[in-house]
Amino acid sequence: MMKTLFLQPPSFDGFDGGAGSRYQAKREIKSFWYPTWLAQPAALIEDSKLIDAPPARIGMEPVLAEARKSDLVVLHTSTPSFASDVKVAQALKDAKPSLLIGMVGAKVAVQPEESLRTGGPVDFVARNEFDFTIKDVAEGRDLKSIDGISWRNESGAIVHNPERAMIEDMDSLPFVTDVYKRDLRIEDYFIGYLLHPYISIYTGRGCKSHCTFCLWPQTVGGHRYRTRSPDHVAAEIAAARRMFPQVREFFFDDDTFTDDLPRAEAIARKLGAMGVTWSCNAKANVPCKTLEVLKDNGLRLLLVGYETGNQQILYNIKKGMRIEVAREFTKNCHELGIKIHGTFIMGLPGETRETIQETIRFATEINPHTLQVSLAAPYPGTFLHKQATENGWLDASNAELIDEQGVQIAPLTYPHLSHTEIFESVETFYRKFYFRAPKIASIVGEMVRSPQMMKRRLREGVEFFHFLKERNAA
Template sequence: MKTLFLQPPSFDGFDGGAGSRYQARREIKSFWFPTWLAQPAALLPDSTLIDAPPAKLTLDDVLVHADTHQLLVIHTSTPSFGNDVKVAEAFKARNPALLVGFIGAKVAVQPEESLARAKVLDFVCGNEFDFTIKEIAEGKPLAEVQGIWWRAAAGQLTKNEDRPLLLDMDELPFVVDVYAKHLRIEDYFIGYLKHPYISIYTGRGCKSHCTFCLWPQTVGGHKYRTRSVGNVIAEIKRAKELFPQVEEFMFDDDTFTDNLPRAEEIAIELGKLGVTWSCNAKANVPYKTLKVLKENGLRLLLVGYESGNQQILHNIKKGMRIEVAKQFTADCHKLGIKIHGTFIVGLPGEDQNTLKETIAFAKEINPHTIQVSLAAPYPGTFLYNQAVKEGWLDIEHAELIDEHGVQIAPLHYPHLSHEEIFASVETMYRQFYFRPSKILSILNEMMRSRQMLVRRLREGVEFFAFLKERNAKPMAAE
């Protein structure tokens, strides 16, 4: 079947392909590559991939493809599900014979509920869905396809046998060829990465058990399954041929540094290619490994610190010691490795004192840039189940974004309200960035590069416009 892989039109600036979670509008507009759609698309060379939000495509723009395709596959999420269903309904209304399926963590953990709520859906996928979609597109009867829930002709919902996780990751074809065929890479930008950039996965899964993290608890699993070093390097070589304009490669594995010897081996090969690259990392990589990575093209590490309070880190099973994180960060500063630090406010155990502690911690370790998110209890995570059980989340009002795609604060505690958690995001941003030393650092960065000057000015305008809009709306779920 002629297959259309679609990231649907949504709110202006809505990033449905967010690397690990937090599908939402951000303070500064950014877009991740739709790798979760590109990977199954790579298995079907005649398929089409459309990522509507970064391409600024409307429903009318994409709806014409209903006439020329027989299978529609939409990547959905808990925040975007309602909108995605409306898009699917529009496609089905235009082409009633169209087979429609959803992929993503939302339907993987709530398959029966999703099918019941969205009559337009013929099937939903669980776990990894690459070869699942390939089999469906090739005409295999739904009753025989592993890893799906589906709607039979009589309307009954049926669960098939689960599909085992893919262990040989080299079986997957390169996604960069799909990027080249269907996407304009200049449409994708992240505030802390060089532009244009490309992101790929060199493996799936994460051995950590952080209670809030979406992919390992839903579709990726806790076993870090990796591509061979040669396979990764071959894709980077291919990407260089296809995109000579790329300034940076981002490895979006949940934690690229889970396997230190492999990370070093890949780095050494990347060094031979002379490319600039970045990756996700835990705040515990030893100095020796950091030095090898830096000497072979590493520019930046994306590090999830989450909180500056040790008890909160224990509460979320982060497996990180504050003192270790401080030493790691100092080592990165010494080696000249930039850090984009991510923090989450409103996690279990949070109060006004821990919020202050996290702000002080962020200022002390001083990453180059930060991202502050609201604790988001996604269905399928330990945090979601815990929040429902403890009464921190009103399940009838558990929305993660508002009607404009902006993240809200769904969690609340007896000692900390929705409003206090919501307001702490802006407080942390202001206290971190509005310091003389940080302002001077940003100005120096802008003075050294005209491109960075234009970029930071644009981001500044977006940031303040976002805060103004954010503060004009309800602070949280009622």
């Protein structure tokens, strides 16, 4: 077995390259998701090591020192971070020319040829679902025999091997939390709406929805929701509680944990029996009866992608959601005491000045506990990217999706709505949502009741205004 280093490379300060939500970027409040996509293959390879540089504030010197002890380095990359990650790969190769360097992630999954042509020091890329692909490489198998990779042969030619079959038995994958315990400091991971410290894991892969903008189902995970059994999930949570007694909340990062309602209820009941506090991603259509089961068994918060308050835009992006259903779902959550972190996107196809205001009104009316406003990001491999390219919506100068500080920019522009207007709508949205008397009173009340929450919200406020200042200076 090759000595293998899994690396989330050093990058922009505060850049979340392993974002468990839709986009890789710096956020309004400094946030870091777990590098679960790297931790999973790391769990398959004995004596491997995982370095997640950004949240651990690790620079190049410790990374180079570890690389010199390794035979294989696997970097997770993304469209926004690719150019920076190639520079890291070059530094690794300079430090140890014999290193075999591979890249994984949505970027190389959908653009293997381009990634290898522009990524000089990179020897191979693993396409699509790459857990066992990387295990095969680490076992020293001849690259030409490994399904699911694109690689350079001895003459420098790029070779694309056959696709690898998707994993069907998700219980065959080992627990990622063992790697978290071995290589990570969980206190480094912070998400503003989750209790700290938290742990996130996947209980399945894929999403049956066909949202045109969503990165992972269209590039790596697929549209079939392949799941772990409730017993397997419960066993990992039980083990994680023993390893990390300080954890206050578990988050299930499946694209839509509620795609399979009977299974979600079965997992909830097992967690409820253990007294676990947990949260998950959900679509805004979960029936009230299921919400009651989840709430009664430890559910604290749902992360819900509302995206917009305009029905036509929901049709345009194939969300499969009706506004009135989302309203009823949100009302039920409020009545049951389930908190919601709502996510919205500015600049989706069909966006106008009027729909922006309509979405802001919708958000203030349904009033999630907290929200996140992002810019429509046409990642390569998504239907949105295809649309944007074909219709001339994509501003080529902004195709990397972030600025030189790692902050998300507005790459889409329409004849009736400029990318500048879309960019500025994010700040307008935040101000109109949070700078309301009822919302301010709610936040102040939360702070008064909890000294820990007061410290946290004050810190977040400082980071939020610093973020707005950075955006305005861009």
